[in-house]
Amino acid sequence: MKKLSILLICLFMMVFAATAQPWSLERCIQYAYENNLDIKQQQLESNISQTDVEVAKYSLLPDLNAGAGYNYNFGRSLDPFLNEIVTDPSTSNNFYVQSQVSLFEGLRKYHNLAYREYRLKMTEAELEKAKNDISIQIAMAYLQILFNKELLQVAQSQDSLIQMQLERTKALVEVGNVAKGDLYEIQAQAANEKYNVTNAQNELNIAYLDLVQLLDLEDTDNFEIVIPEIAVQEHNRLLQPVSELYQTSLGIMPQVKSAEWRVKSADKNVEIQKSGFRPSLYASFRISTGYSSLRTLPNENTGVTEDYPYFDQIEDNQDGNVSVGLQIPIFNRFENRASVNRARMYSKQAELSLEKTKLQLYKDIQQVYADGQAALDRYYAAQEAVKFNEEAFSYAQQKYDVGMITAVEYNTAKNNLIKAKSDSLQAKFEYVFQLKLIDFYLGNQLSLN
Numbered sequence: 001m002k003k004l005s006i007l008l009i010c011l012f013m014m015v016f017a018a019t020a021q022p023w024s025l026e027r028c029i030q031y032a033y034e035n036n037l038d039i040k041q042q043q044l045e046s047n048i049s050q051t052d053v054e055v056a057k058y059s060l061l062p063d064l065n066a067g068a069g070y071n072y073n074f075g076r077s078l079d080p081f082l083n084e085i086v087t088d089p090s091t092s093n094n095f096y097v098q099s100q101v102s103l104f105e106g107l108r109k110y111h112n113l114a115y116r117e118y119r120l121k122m123t124e125a126e127l128e129k130a131k132n133d134i135s136i137q138i139a140m141a142y143l144q145i146l147f148n149k150e151l152l153q154v155a156q157s158q159d160s161l162i163q164m165q166l167e168r169t170k171a172l173v174e175v176g177n178v179a180k181g182d183l184y185e186i187q188a189q190a191a192n193e194k195y196n197v198t199n200a201q202n203e204l205n206i207a208y209l210d211l212v213q214l215l216d217l218e219d220t221d222n223f224e225i226v227i228p229e230i231a232v233q234e235h236n237r238l239l240q241p242v243s244e245l246y247q248t249s250l251g252i253m254p255q256v257k258s259a260e261w262r263v264k265s266a267d268k269n270v271e272i273q274k275s276g277f278r279p280s281l282y283a284s285f286r287i288s289t290g291y292s293s294l295r296t297l298p299n300e301n302t303g304v305t306e307d308y309p310y311f312d313q314i315e316d317n318q319d320g321n322v323s324v325g326l327q328i329p330i331f332n333r334f335e336n337r338a339s340v341n342r343a344r345m346y347s348k349q350a351e352l353s354l355e356k357t358k359l360q361l362y363k364d365i366q367q368v369y370a371d372g373q374a375a376l377d378r379y380y381a382a383q384e385a386v387k388f389n390e391e392a393f394s395y396a397q398q399k400y401d402v403g404m405i406t407a408v409e410y411n412t413a414k415n416n417l418i419k420a421k422s423d424s425l426q427a428k429f430e431y432v433f434q435l436k437l438i439d440f441y442l443g444n445q446l447s448l449n
Contacts, residue, residue: 062101106275128254185407372434382424
């Protein structure tokens with residue numbers, strides 16, 4: 001029993017460890033691919049388009065239908081097998097098999113097949129676009145958590161520092177080196193630091209909530225992310241011209257591919273509508289048979305009519321038909337012309353949408369490039385500010401300890417250092433995000449490794 005209890009405890013700990021395993025950025029993105037409702041909805045759109053392609057392919061085949069009927073006739077009627085007017089009540093059966101195939105209808109079905117294939121490729125590109133969108137949102141939320149974590153560490157470090165300074169100030173007040181008013185200033189600053197820690201923790205909790213909501217997670221207990229090592233290094237991709245980055249992304253980004261397939265499908269729709277001006281040629285085949293209760297069979301020996309057996313009639317009443325039909329459109333109230341004009345306008349809209357998509361992509365890359373360069377410049381400037389403010393704060397702390405400056409001057413130096421660190425962190429994570437976006441536009445997967 002003791003061994004069983006130990007085994008159950010071990011299993012529980014293994015399950016708990018599995019569920020509490022930190023989430024990497026890649027795991028978050030993969031989870032969203034599999035569970036995000038927008039992506040699932042777009043996947044269904046792609047599946048519907050795939051079905052439309054299959055239907056368009058099968059429409060090129062001839063159809064085949066069979067039917068059967070039972071009739072009870074009374075009063076004056078025409079017997080289809082006797083080809084006579086009869087008045088006696090009767091019963092009859094009929095059976096048929098028929099098929100029809102389109103030999104030519106202005107190539108409508110072939111154009112429709114190409115149109116459906118283009119629409120399928122368009123929906124597949126839109127699915128990739130949906131995945132890209134959620135990937136970027138998750139990356140932003142993930143980096144926001146990392147940013148808030150480091151801000152929390154800065155706040156906690158400053159809180160620890162002010163607590164140490166508070167104890168030192170109390171000692172200086174007791175020996176008379178510092179006025180008691182300075183102690184009040186330090187106590188007020190200590191309260192502010194406690195507030196800053198609480199506020200930083202709340203901001204971190206909200207950042208976690210944003211990521212959890214993006215993932216649509218039901219169980220958010222024990223949710224934690226992997227904390228990667230993020231180093232800021234100036235990369236060559238920030239030295240590439242924007243035009244080169246744009247040309248590379250032009251053949252990669254799914255929004256551009258989707259717009260291109262939309263243009264092709266719109267052009268093919270014009271051809272579909274044009275087929276309405278062309279003649280159509282059809283061929284059909286039909287074979288049928290039946291039975292009538294009024295039909296009799298004369299006996300060659302006696303001359304007396306006898307009942308005509310059911311299956312004998314089915315065999316003898318067979319008839320077939322093969323036909324070819326031609327339909328030539330002459331006048332249909334200008335509906336074909338209106339359909340072609342409408343399709344051409346849709347095609348023009350698709351072309352304008354493609355140009356707009358390309359222009360927006362170029363603007364996005366310009367913005368990302370500019371933001372990345374600006375963030376890198378701000379980071380280097382902030383690093384310098386952190387360095388000098390650390391020296392200034394260290395000097396101010398030494399002067400404060402010997403009573404050469406007031407608590408207000410000491411707090412000013414400390415607050416300047418906090419602001420410099422905060423600015424440095426913000427520039428760092430903004431630069432990293434913009435750099436990852438550039439990687440993304442170059443076709444690389446979002447990753448912090």
